[in-house]
Amino acid sequence: MIELIGTNAGLVWNALNEGGKMSVKAVKKATKIKAEKDVYAALGWLAKEGKVAFEEVEGEWFVALV
DSSP, rough: OOHHHHHHHHHHHHHHHHHHHHEHHHHHHHHTTTTTHHHHHHHHHHHHHTTTEEEETEEEEEEOEE
């Protein structure tokens, strides 16, 4: 499970590096990660490492690399 989260974190980082700030929904689509919980686990990994920042805009969460 830890390996999957780390792999997904890499996919998320690459998507954000290429696309800039995007919604969590857009991250899920860009990375083709199937389960929303897996996207959030990957984002948690990157947040713990201090690599992403979150912003809520009109009830939707956006994420960007720091």
